[in-house]
Amino acid sequence: MKVILLLSGGIDSATLLYMMLRRKYEVIALTFDYESEESMEIKAAKAIAEKVGVKHEVHEIEFYKSLENSPSSSQSKIIDSQHGISNAYVPARNIVFFGMAAALAETNNAKLIISGHNKGDEERFPDTNSKFVRAINRVIEVGLKNKERSPKVAMPLRRLNKLQILKKAIRFKVPLELTWSCYNNGAEPCNMCYGCISRKHAFSSIGVVDPWKREN
Numbered sequence: 001m002k003v004i005l006l007l008s009g010g011i012d013s014a015t016l017l018y019m020m021l022r023r024k025y026e027v028i029a030l031t032f033d034y035e036s037e038e039s040m041e042i043k044a045a046k047a048i049a050e051k052v053g054v055k056h057e058v059h060e061i062e063f064y065k066s067l068e069n070s071p072s073s074s075q076s077k078i079i080d081s082q083h084g085i086s087n088a089y090v091p092a093r094n095i096v097f098f099g100m101a102a103a104l105a106e107t108n109n110a111k112l113i114i115s116g117h118n119k120g121d122e123e124r125f126p127d128t129n130s131k132f133v134r135a136i137n138r139v140i141e142v143g144l145k146n147k148e149r150s151p152k153v154a155m156p157l158r159r160l161n162k163l164q165i166l167k168k169a170i171r172f173k174v175p176l177e178l179t180w181s182c183y184n185n186g187a188e189p190c191n192m193c194y195g196c197i198s199r200k201h202a203f204s205s206i207g208v209v210d211p212w213k214r215e216n
Contacts, residue, residue, distance in 0.1 A: 002026040002110040004101045009044030009180045012116030015165050018172040029056040034064035036073050037185045044180035051175055078183040080194035086124040088183040094127035098153055102140045105151035117155045166202040177211040
């Protein structure tokens with residue numbers, strides 16, 4: 001089966017990519033260039049896709065680069081609290097992302113659209129919860145030409161936390177040194193945002209040194 005996989009360059013989406021390849025799915029990786037700054041996520045996604053040799057499409061969304069009051073247009077550092085809506089929330093991001101992924105899926109005859117959102121994302125990003133997934137699937141079903149064969153959106157890792165996903169990543173031999181978890185862009189992770197904190201906690205919980213530190 002052919003699938004469209006939203007590849008952000010982080011541990012979650014990289015692990016999902018390796019999981020789908022192990023299951024013999026034909027994967028088209030899809031990444032969005034939507035930040036005004038040079039994106040470390042895109043650099044990571046390209047490296048990961050190249051590592052496994054999958055088709056990888058990167059599409060620019062200029063709209064988000066100039067959207068006022070959105071972190072996508074700001075160069076201010078994102079620092080998150082442990083709870084509540086994330087300061088990294090970009091308005092309607094996944095509505096746009098999954099809409100574009102649906103167009104790519106329809107034109108490539110892909111039956112599934114998947115992302116690596118995890119258990120911790122649901123309370124921090126409202127466009128990742130189960131209610132949203134049901135709603136976006138309904139929109140795709142009624143909005144595409146072939147309603148009976150419309151692609152479905154799924155988040156296969158949504159019941160797993162970062163620690164559980166990291167364990168899978170290690171088992172699948174995901175090149176973790178290539179992944180980028182920081183919500184900010186720069187030569188090195190900021191170590192202050194939730195992405196950095198959750199990554200650090202996951203590695204320390206299993207007593208493994210983060211390979212990014214060794215390789216970069």
